[in-house]
Amino acid sequence: MEEFNHLYEMLSQVQGYVYPNEVDLQWGLLIVQYPYLTGLVAGAFITASLERVFNVKALKVTYELSLLTALAFLLVATMPLISHLGHPERFYEIMITPHLTSAMAIFGFVYLWYLMVVLLLEIWFDYRRDMVLWAREAKGLKKWLYKILTLGVNDISPKTVMWDNKIGYFITVVGIPSAFLLHGYVGFIFGSVKANPWWSSVLMPVIFLFSAMVSGIALIMLVYMVVSYVRKKKPDMLALDTIAKFLFYVIILDFTLEGLDQIHRIYEAEESFEIISMLVSGKLYITLIVVQVFLGTIIPLVILGIFQFYKPKDSIRRVLYLIVSLLILVGIFFMRWNVVIGGQLFSKSFYGFTGYKTLIVGSEGLLMATVWVIVPFSILAFLLWLLPPWKKLSSKELTEAES
Amino acid sequence: MGTKRVKNSRRDFLKKTAIVGGGAIAASILNPFDAVLIASEDPGDKSKVWWAYVIDIDKCIGCGRCANACKNENDVPKEPFFFRTWVEQYTINNNHEVHVESPNGGIDGFDQSLDKSDVFKSFFVPKMCNHCHKSPCVQVCPVGATYDTPDGVVLVDDDYCIGCRYCVQACPYGCRYIHPEKKVADKCTLCYHRISKGKTTACIEVCPTGARMIGDLNDDKGPLVKFLKKHNCLVLKPHLNTGSKLFYNSLNAEVR
Numbered sequence: 001m002e003e004f005n006h007l008y009e010m011l012s013q014v015q016g017y018v019y020p021n022e023v024d025l026q027w028g029l030l031i032v033q034y035p036y037l038t039g040l041v042a043g044a045f046i047t048a049s050l051e052r053v054f055n056v057k058a059l060k061v062t063y064e065l066s067l068l069t070a071l072a073f074l075l076v077a078t079m080p081l082i083s084h085l086g087h088p089e090r091f092y093e094i095m096i097t098p099h100l101t102s103a104m105a106i107f108g109f110v111y112l113w114y115l116m117v118v119l120l121l122e123i124w125f126d127y128r129r130d131m132v133l134w135a136r137e138a139k140g141l142k143k144w145l146y147k148i149l150t151l152g153v154n155d156i157s158p159k160t161v162m163w164d165n166k167i168g169y170f171i172t173v174v175g176i177p178s179a180f181l182l183h184g185y186v187g188f189i190f191g192s193v194k195a196n197p198w199w200s201s202v203l204m205p206v207i208f209l210f211s212a213m214v215s216g217i218a219l220i221m222l223v224y225m226v227v228s229y230v231r232k233k234k235p236d237m238l239a240l241d242t243i244a245k246f247l248f249y250v251i252i253l254d255f256t257l258e259g260l261d262q263i264h265r266i267y268e269a270e271e272s273f274e275i276i277s278m279l280v281s282g283k284l285y286i287t288l289i290v291v292q293v294f295l296g297t298i299i300p301l302v303i304l305g306i307f308q309f310y311k312p313k314d315s316i317r318r319v320l321y322l323i324v325s326l327l328i329l330v331g332i333f334f335m336r337w338n339v340v341i342g343g344q345l346f347s348k349s350f351y352g353f354t355g356y357k358t359l360i361v362g363s364e365g366l367l368m369a370t371v372w373v374i375v376p377f378s379i380l381a382f383l384l385w386l387l388p389p390w391k392k393l394s395s396k397e398l399t400e401a402e403s
Numbered sequence: 404m405g406t407k408r409v410k411n412s413r414r415d416f417l418k419k420t421a422i423v424g425g426g427a428i429a430a431s432i433l434n435p436f437d438a439v440l441i442a443s444e445d446p447g448d449k450s451k452v453w454w455a456y457v458i459d460i461d462k463c464i465g466c467g468r469c470a471n472a473c474k475n476e477n478d479v480p481k482e483p484f485f486f487r488t489w490v491e492q493y494t495i496n497n498n499h500e501v502h503v504e505s506p507n508g509g510i511d512g513f514d515q516s517l518d519k520s521d522v523f524k525s526f527f528v529p530k531m532c533n534h535c536h537k538s539p540c541v542q543v544c545p546v547g548a549t550y551d552t553p554d555g556v557v558l559v560d561d562d563y564c565i566g567c568r569y570c571v572q573a574c575p576y577g578c579r580y581i582h583p584e585k586k587v588a589d590k591c592t593l594c595y596h597r598i599s600k601g602k603t604t605a606c607i608e609v610c611p612t613g614a615r616m617i618g619d620l621n622d623d624k625g626p627l628v629k630f631l632k633k634h635n636c637l638v639l640k641p642h643l644n645t646g647s648k649l650f651y652n653s654l655n656a657e658v659r
Binding site: 007011018023024027085087093097098099101102103107192193194195348349 | 482483484485486489491501502503504505507508530539541542543544545546547563564565566567568569571572573574575576577578579580581583585586587643659
């Protein structure tokens with residue numbers, strides 16, 4: 001009986017009519033996290049590729065940091081998904097017997113492609129030379145770690161290193177569509193559910209993609225500032241300004257697309273329009289209008305917009321960049337919330353609403369969700385300890401060192 | 404001026420009648436259920452059984468015995484959040500506002516919460532899995548644990564379902580839930596353990612008014628096809644093109 005207490009509580013919160021099976025909201029906080037974490041990965045990778053492929057030199061300082069951040073979050077991205085399953089021990093079935101008409105079935109493969117072919121390879125080629133050098137200098141465990149990570153490829157002649165660079169560049173080029181695929185695909189998982197008018201939109205994958213870029217770029221901005229602070233170094237303002245400039249443009253695109261989606265809904269005003277407008281002005285008012293749109297989009301847009309014309313002094317910009325990146329990260333989190341939770345608050349009968357209350361404990365609870373936020377940052381800290389981008393030698397330094 | 408307007412409206416009326424009538428005649432040339440099974444594909448082997456279900460709203464008295472019998476027959480948890488079938492009471496008041504209720508799925512019966520003088524119309528709608536021919540739940544299952552049987556029933560393999568709940572999201576009719584003990588998706592099986600032995604479903608067995616009927620869509624002379632021939636049956640949410648095989652007689656447009 002006790003296990004149903006929260007359901008009885010939800011039943012008392014039902015407004016209007018929901019199908020009896022709808023009182024229990026199926027996808028909770030962890031499924032909000034899943035597109036959020038995946039989005040951060042895709043966005044962080046795009047930030048890295050800005051330097052590598054699009055030759056934005058100012059972002060050289062954040063290139064490796066972006067890749068390592070993407071890896072740290074990607075390693076965790078599937079965990080909320082698996083831990084919310086009714087039978088987590090059967091998760092591998094999705095890989096060995098995928099049902100190919102399901103939008104969800106391919107995720108495992110898209111994920112593995114991205115992890116193994118794109119991120120790990122790119123990082124390996126980027127760090128191989130350094131790992132060979134570090135293996136020579138380091139002692140104890142670290143020395144062995146580097147030796148293992150080089151996979152025995154110890155040739156660091158200029159010709160081989162040039163090939164490392166060439167292959168790395170090629171992988172980044174492949175990586176960009178892969179990042180688009182990774183997150184556009186996550187959007188499709190929701191966008192293709194025709195039973196749910198709040199999700200079912202052809203724009204959903206595109207919106208997911210651009211919001212992923214917004215959140216990923218904001219994350220790199222934040223991580224770069226925090227890492228610089230921890231290392232007691234001043235962050236490179238040119239890099240921050242450049243990130244801010246891209247962030248500004250991508251937010252405009254993202255906001256435009258989301259606006260278009262909503263305007264389209266309002267103008268077409270289909271059967272579901274009444275219930276959705278009640279949802280937006282009622283249950284989602286705080287998380288959508290206040291947090292996502294006002295705090296998470298408009299304020300950052302105004303601040304970053306002003307910076308395109310007028311740049312206050314560095315210390316003020318740094319503080320504001322910190323605030324902007326945090327606001328965006330919170331805003332995009334609630335964008336995922338509004339999609340995932342919002343789409344389940346109204347009944348598919350369009351006659352009423354159920355409620356949602358985040359539980360503290362349990363596999364879907366707040367504590368579990370907190371774990372999946374702390375773990376990627378811990379992995380990132382480990383990666384930065386093992387593969388510090390700031391200890392990599394530039395080609396020039398290397399030539400000097402060799403001679 | 405007045406006469407002209409009357410004439411025009413009469414002409415419009417005749418035109419519309421001709422269109423509707425012509426359409427109906429055209430539709431009747433098709434197989435009787437092809438017209439209701441929106442854009443359906445061929446039901447496979449015509450010589451074999453293809454299960455479908457009919458609910459006659461005119462006959463349902465909202466006693467809720469079907470929902471209760473289903474829970475007993477199929478070990479559905481007794482709590483009011485898990486139903487393989489349930490009954491909804493629709494009441495439309497004089498201001499054309501729609502009130503829907505289904506306390507405990509209708510198992511304990513219904514009270515009319517509106518004042519009698521305010522009721523424009525009231526009726527009961529039993530709900531259950533539509534055993535769609537092109538079911539979104541089968542489409543989205545990432546491991547293929549939800550599947551169509553060759554005789555047209557949508558089932559879930561308990562030993563295979565990973566409990567991702569995508570099917571629950573994909574069902575437009577709210578017919579699925581996650582079984583709180585088994586942690587897998589659960590839904591109406593059309594009492595497959597009974598119908599495959601020549602018996603009828605638990606819900607049909609207990610219905611005191613014969614509002615529910617199961618039958619073979621491939622059997623042109625069977626009672627189900629005959630019923631579809633004689634009555635104007637509709638499916639729920641036809642615009643979603645799920646190929647629903649649950650047909651309702653006297654279905655109001657308000658029902659969703």
